[in-house]
Amino acid sequence: MDQKPPTDVIASAHSEHALPFEDTTDFDNADRGYIAALTPCVVKAADGRVVWDNDVYSFLDGPAPTSVHPSLWRQSTLTARQGLYEVVPGIYQVRGLDISNMTFVEGDTGIIVIDPLVSTEVAAAALGLYRTHRGADRPVVAVIYTHSHVDHFGGVLGVTSEADVDSGAVAVLAPEGFTAHAVQENVYAGPAMTRRATYMYGSQLAPGPQGQVGCGLGQIPSTGEVAIIVPTVDIRETGETHTIDGVQIEFQMAPGTEAPAEMHFYFPRFRALCMAENATHNLHNLLTLRGALVRDPHAWSGYLTEAIDTFADRTDVVFASHHWPTWGRENIVKFLSLQRDLYAYLHDQTLRLLNQGYTGVEIAEIFQMPPALEQAWHSRGYYGSVSHNVKAVYQRYMGWFDGNPGRLWPHPPEALGGRYVAALGGIERVVELAQTAFDSGDFRWAATLLDHAVFADAQHAGARALYADTLEQLAYGAENATWRNFFLSGATELRDGNFGTAAQITSPTLLSQLTPEQIFDSLAIRVNGPRSWDLDITIDVTFADSAANYRLALRNGVLVYRKVAAEPATAALTVKLDSKFRLLTASVGDFSSPGLELYGDPTALQTLLGALDQPDPNFNIVTP
Template sequence: MNKLKSQIAATYSFKTLKYQTILRGAFLVLGIILMPACQNSPNQNTSQVQDQEHPNITKLKSQNAEFIPEIIKLNEKVYVAVGYDGSNASMVIGEQGVVIIDALRALGAAEKVAEEFRNITDKPVEALIYTHGHLDHTGGTSAFIGNNKDVKIIAREGFKDELQEHSPVEPILKQRNIRQFGRDLPAKDIINRGVAPGITPTDRAGKGYIAPNLTFQDSITLNLAGIDIELHAADGETNDELFVWIPDLKTLFAGDNYYKSFPNLYAIRGSQYRDVKSWGESIRKMSTYPVEYLVPGHTRPVSGKTIVHSNLKNYSTAILSVYQQTIDAMNKGYTLQQTVDSVRLADALIEQPNLQEFYGSVPWGVRSIFLHYVGWFDGNPTNLYPLSSSQEAKHMVELAGGEEKMFYKLNQSLEKSDYQWGLELADYLLQTDYEKVKVTKVKIALLRVLAAQQINAPARNYYLSYSYELEKSLKESVL
């Protein structure tokens, strides 16, 4: 039992009071549910509790430095608001007025940024550019332009076409969105969202949105506020994405095609296919410009021609490498899981600070590419007509020697730190009527231990959110 406590302590004790509650809760669950298994463990009393958080959690916490609220001055004409909301908003000052690029999500947050911008210059807003249609970049527009109907609001054709509000499965997408971003998590569990603060403003979210009045298809050059600005279509995170290039200022606004994390090639909340090959090519195109200032849609700007070029180059290389490795594995006849197992970034890329998996995940991207090209069938005839989940669970329980033995193995998975296997065993048992409350409690503990070692914020948030949902369902069933 001591070894089991040590493993849970190592993952749950984060040296801060807010995580001690989780630690005590995990011990309580394990003490009540797992005591019989622990008493028979041959490895008990072999280690001691360690007051140490997982290195991945330490790395994820370090990402919080990217979201410190600040108006960042890149040069005399470009200012970027970071940390006021989940995304960035920028202001470019011209001779006759200013151009705003992206408008945040919450109108309340946008009003604060607009006021900060007006403290820098009182020139009127002549144009506002949307880099893409996601709500966190479009919800606060009216704060910047007011009732001025002469302001050009610019976006690509097909703007917002792919968003979840147009989906027939909108209800489940909303629920998964809540889990991915940890929107319902208690404050004590929140770190960040990988490329955004863990808690973002909700004051009139989306209420300031104003539709574009000028769209383009491939590229367009406009003189806005006396500044020549190039807009280029750049499929990637969305199919309405664009990037903004201002040659005279050597400044490029990348939208959500670039931020300081491995890119989210697939969103676990559920989304249409993100064209991975086009995404990599869009970034590669950006890397050909003489950029000195790179403004991401999330996280802080990057300055300096050499580092900007390096970041864009390794980003495009990583994306295109994942794409090509996946295609090559598929053409060898690999199944989905074999393909996932075979794809990895080169060591030189894995170590890059801007490619840490704070937000995106290589395996998720591989799965998305595979399913996009061949659909659900992975080529293995065994999977043409698989057993139902209940039939498979029945056979697996029989193979294990019965429900009691499988439950013992489930307890062992915690003791041996075999957490993913434990989740799968729990799911088999939950298909039966065996000790559903106890099995659910162990699954909750497994989810929280996995969360406590995740560098990927969406995965961590999803594990924790789901664990709280299970906990709530248990309480309701008792009542």
């Protein structure tokens, strides 16, 4: 890999940022309550594979190099801190053992675990660190999932077991709708999201001043075993209270904010408020670059107002499942109010400008934040950005089309690239123009030209090399960590080829939470429509564990299903399964394992499965 240093244009731009670097409050708060670090901070799976290594970020020290935006460097030095911290006596956090935090609340006899990280191994290490310094005599009595993203539940088997939950020894609390949203995110667009997530998190980049320095929200997700235990208690209403091991908890629902199922909660005993992921020390995503549904900043800001009105007068500390806490009522109100204003301003001003006829791209270019938000470190765009969040608000209300008929039916990238290259005088001329743009510091225009060049001729060495150099400069200039990771990942693939998607071990417990309907949906979106136009297949699927029967019909390239009474005579095949999980194994062609019985024409199932495409986890992004 032929990495280049930052140009003088980038180095000069870094020196022009007038941000309050003299304010060390975040460093004071990030270090407050420090008890001990995990040394070395390397966590391995049972097979010896490293699933977490925070020590690779030891380079994050001293002044920012010119290859990293100074504001992002500051944020990464904060998020790379790791260890066990006291929030208040009785509440402790482990930070820096994953992209997220794990919080321990001490009850009368045991501990309540909030958000057990991404994977089993790091969650177990975090629990071990807590017990080393707080004693091993307190059992886990409850787990709380703040919301439905995997970095807040995936490591649950590292802190408890299915057996302890089933026996009633451990309660699992989550917002209503948690399970459906938690598993559904990985069903419909999971492979595409995961591939793009490798770009967003920079998971295939080497950590270092010219490489990955974090993702703004934390460093990077761990890569161990992901699992789930279904909640035993669904939180349904704001104002709902529960007492666990003598600790009273007051809940506030916040659906449709940073996650579709999310909640905040307050501990009167500790005068402590948990804000899940809705008030963190950066601007969050309204539309994550890995891909997702657009989030609602209007609702988000409304729930922050409600949290201030409901809890602020009796709160001494506010904490979240990323970053560090904020102490003191005045500081808390200011922090939550600015976070509220941040999302409200993005929403309201984008709508103001779109109603004046500006498009999303145009709004993002002219959008200005008020000074109070511009100067607040926790409002800076390290994870989300003003630019892509404004475009997300536009998309939420107006969709992808900007109204200009000339942009209603453009050619796709390869065809468009070929036409641009021809119109500009050939690929050598395009590379020449891009080099001129690069030399003048107009890296955005150089990237546009070279994008067309590479999509016209993906093997052109000069275009690829200059495109990689250009993306690298854009990365060095980016304050947003996910933009930096996208730019550097693209540069890496242009130089070294497609690095694909790293595999994550998914526990059968996660897959087993899919409903039959979600499994059938996952099959339906894999049907190769053109290959299936002439097929007409009817199959009944019966689950022995629930006696439920579903009829699947494949016609016109569409797989539909409905729950019906079994009528074997009208179906070409009846498939009897002992569990939903057996359906998953059958869907990938496993007919021989126990738990599956076929009655009727077995070729019907083979024909159906033959109509399915396998997702491509390694599709190209920066090249055609």
